[in-house]
Amino acid sequence: MKIKDFLSQEAVIIGLEADSSEEVIRVLGGKLRDLGYVKEDFVEAALERERNMPTGLPLGGEYNAAIPHVDIEYVHKSALGLATLKEPVVFYNMVENDKEVPCQLVIMLALDQPKAQIEMLQSTAGLLQSPEVIERIMKAGSVADLFEALP
Amino acid sequence: MAKTVIVSCGTAIATSTVAAKAIEEACKQAGIQVVTKQCKAAEIQGYINQGADLIVTTTQMRFDPGIPVINGLPFLTGVGKDKVIEDILEVLRD
Numbered sequence: 001m002k003i004k005d006f007l008s009q010e011a012v013i014i015g016l017e018a019d020s021s022e023e024v025i026r027v028l029g030g031k032l033r034d035l036g037y038v039k040e041d042f043v044e045a046a047l048e049r050e051r052n053m054p055t056g057l058p059l060g061g062e063y064n065a066a067i068p069h070v071d072i073e074y075v076h077k078s079a080l081g082l083a084t085l086k087e088p089v090v091f092y093n094m095v096e097n098d099k100e101v102p103c104q105l106v107i108m109l110a111l112d113q114p115k116a117q118i119e120m121l122q123s124t125a126g127l128l129q130s131p132e133v134i135e136r137i138m139k140a141g142s143v144a145d146l147f148e149a150l151p
Numbered sequence: 152m153a154k155t156v157i158v159s160c161g162t163a164i165a166t167s168t169v170a171a172k173a174i175e176e177a178c179k180q181a182g183i184q185v186v187t188k189q190c191k192a193a194e195i196q197g198y199i200n201q202g203a204d205l206i207v208t209t210t211q212m213r214f215d216p217g218i219p220v221i222n223g224l225p226f227l228t229g230v231g232k233d234k235v236i237e238d239i240l241e242v243l244r245d
Contacts, residue, residue, distance in 0.1 A: 055161075058228065059229070072162075094210065115167075116168075118169075118172055
């Protein structure tokens with residue numbers, strides 16, 4: 001099962017305007033909650049996690065990404081949320097927590113099992129490692145275009 | 152005897168899963184027997200106590216574990232992935 005199998009059109013936001021990583025997490029997390037994938041306390045848990053263990057990933061190119069996620073107990077059913085940001089928003093580096101990573105792409109992972117969904121995770125990592133795919137995603141003018149660009 | 156690699160991340164759900172799989176495949180290709188133990192950052196000490204040769208992590212290590220630590224971020228971002236695999240194999244070959 002790949003990215004597309006976990007991503008519903010309603011959980012994709014193009015050109016989100018946000019002032020902070022908190023805002024992005026609230027908006028994406030809110031979508032997943034409204035769609036029934038995650039519990040009421042998912043958003044708060046995701047915010048807390050991001051504060052303690054940030055998820056910013058410097059990709060070495062024009063764009064960087066963040067992959068906010070939390071423990072399985074906050075998730076009803078595995079799903080992904082994705083937002084392309086109008087302006088880069090600062091997240092912090094996963095391994096060097098005080099380093100800023102301005103991100104334009106945010107993929108929220110709501111996973112209901114540990115050590116599972118390997119294919120989906122690998123295809124997410126694959127996406128992160130393809131500058132051409134990221135470019136197409138960032139330039140997509142519509143949710144339909146964005147879906148076309150997904151691996 | 153198989154080498155033990157602790158693969159850790161924040162929640163032991165996502166990034167460590169990707170890294171563990173990649174490490175297992177790299178070791179298989181290199182003919183090195185490996186066992187990966189996926190865990191959360193908070194559980195690392197417990198696994199060290201059980202015996203481990205290397206830690207590959209995608210969180211910030213908050214203590215000195217006494218065994219080699221390698222940053223696993225390249226398995227996610229792809230940046231420096233070949234080098235990180237080299238480094239891991241080198242540690243395990245000893």
